[in-house]
Amino acid sequence: MNRLGYLPIALVLAALAATPFFVASNSVLNFIVFVLIITLTAQGWNLLGGVGGQSSFGHAAFFGTGAYVSAILQARFGVNAWAALAIAIAFGAVVGWIIGFLSFRAGLRGSYFALVTLAFAEVLRILANATGFTGGAAGLLLKLDIGFWNMQFSSRAAFLWLALGFVGIGLIISQRIANSRFGAQLVAVRENEDAARALGVDVLAVKLKAITVSAALTAAAGCLYLQYFLYIDANIAYGLWISVEALLAPMVGGRGLVLGPIIGAFTLHGLGEATKLLAGRVPGIDLTIYGVVLVLVVAFAPGGVLGLLQKLGLRRRPRPVPQLKGAE
Amino acid sequence: MLNVQDVTMRFGGLVAVSGASLTVSEGAIVGLIGPNGAGKTTLFAIIAGFLKPTAGQVSFEGQDITGEPTHIRAKRGIARTFQIVQPFAGLNVRENIAVGAYLRHADSVDAHERAEAVAHRVGLGADLDKPAASLTVAGRKRLELARALATEPKLLMLDEVLAGLNPSEIRDIVPVIRAIREDGVTILMIEHVMQAVMNLCEHVHVLAQGRMIAQGSPREVCANPQVVEAYLGKGAAERLRAEEAGHA
């Protein structure tokens, strides 16, 4: 990925940006928008869990904070949607920093870190579900008011480009980090904390930076979700489902790789849709497939889809585009 | 340059290091030897900041660094290698060394150039693009050395870089260490390979059961009966002398 630079990123973005010109079906565009929101969520996870090796089971904490802060600012205080977005991302980053500060300072790693992040997300979910200010169990609804300044669009294509813009920013951030000192130090921390420390890496600072950026990206995804569906409740925004989506996509696409989350998200959801087509609308059938895929990836393809492609020798001419066509 | 003063380290009831002191002056190459379990690696961990001693003081270039975290010490110019090599398995050789180089070069191009230069210096020039996990034991030892060297240390602490190597590999790496020292890097090394210690070190400290029992030139230290007993057991020095007398 490093040596190819930005070329594959540009190809992926261009292919997706062009879809509205070739595809008129609303359900396909809906699908792409939803998967892009998942991709952005997963890009956040990938930075911390993939590149940095700190697997979180609670990225819902950041997704939900982004969605709730933006929703409360807009619905209760009449703040402009774009300003709310910026503030919500900042809040997400702060929540990330706080959770990181508490857990990393306590030296939690591996399974312990996974569990404590899960617990933080659950605490936030229960609070959001029980507090009147956050709309309680009824959730929060944004008033439908189409317009650029409200970040609401009548055309699905427009929202697709917006989401794609965010995913593009996520890709560029990931790529820049991969080629930077911070990226190298983050990988060093993943591989061996003691050795990294001996080489002058401030392990705590590196982890904190990673979880802060990670949380900001995932919080942005929460905002996008809100703008698209105009409704959230505690089980959506802080639910376990989004924590699982956040980690599944990079695991399946290629853990720690820049294109891992987007490839993984489209592969998984493409598989899910295909299963639904074949098996009918049986509830839970797509998730069953995700679970099976996760186990299979861990067992047989630890490098994910990209790792498999590499093994198959397709690395010389990397063409991520066919991947995406398969998913559409 | 480095001054360790009466350092004691207790783990629960176990005293790993007891009132140990040592000094390393600038430009020197100093050995730290002693039988297995003497506390050498513990002392290294204390100097590098991985452990905080129960008592005593560590100072570097005149400043007390006893409570300082490891990465700050690295910035001051203290680098160490690990007895059990710790490569970043998911990275190739160049990227491994670059992690060290990034300490003083924020830019990735600079850091990678620096990493390549260091790799050539320790004889890893041909392996730059190999995954670190694919290196042989000797290669990993060189990588360990290269990474530490890439931080551009003033004091380089080597924890048994020669252990596990065969005689020809040792013959290859000894000149590398000497060259590093000639470039002005002060070296403190734990070593079991006595031939290399005699060959390289000017001054040797001997640690046994957590205490410093002797110091001096390699030759003096080897002749010291206390040192011989520490390695070979009580009464050994006397027996050896008697045997020598018998032969003469």
Next chain:
Amino acid sequence: MYSPAIVAEAMLNGLLTGAVYALIALGLTLVYGVLHIINFAHGAFLTCAMFAVWAAHSVLGLDPYLAILPLTLIFFAIGYGVQRFVIGPASHGDDGNILLVTLGLSIVIENALLAVFRSDTRSLSTDYSFNVVELGPLLISQARLFGLAGALVVTGLLWLLLARTDTGKAIRAVAKEKLGASLVGIDVRHVYAVTFGIGCATLAVAACLLMPTFYVNPRVGGAFVLVAFTIVVLGGMGSIPGALAGGLVIGVVESLCGLFLGESLGQIGIFLIFILVLLFRPTGLFGARA
């Protein structure tokens, strides 16, 4: 603000719930203590067992208490097979992989159950579901008293198994030093699978004791699994008496939080305890091995 009688009743109810929590946590802590893995699929296996109890009752007409023996054996076999043929080989012995594989298993089990049984909530109605015992001014559900008794009996049996039998000795040997155990001829993979099987078997017992007064749907295990993690952490990872004590404490905490904070905030106390223990005392409150 509440009369002592109400608080006492809440505490007693908490203890009874806590006993079942302890039973669920027992399998989790045993698996952690021996395999050093966190079994994320524990809750999903519990859901499975609860559906099995429900099916045994409504299809075969088998009383939940009579179902204990057959279901324990069946779930032991399932657990053995899953560890031996799925988790073990798929995770290549890596800690993080195990967590992911068990997460994958839990997703598969939960959603397969959802596909088969849909999201309806099901419960059993037995003649004794509503029987109560009078204890002074308090009324206690008979089925929940059985739950408490069952938890104590299973803890005792587990302790006996570990302390007195050859299998127990092998399990303890593997838990302490797996390389050493394999060198003296213990088949570590077999012991791992047996341990995992015992963990699942305790879930079958828990399911049988729960079902007369509880309900089952495909998501029910998720509610228990985090509670069980909290208990395991609180009691000290791998400690069996710790799990029992931790379960009782958590049951009381949940019940009192529910009383004082209201139903919707009841579980928050559990997660806060979980976070605080992990951050400040990861060896657990009762964990002796610091």
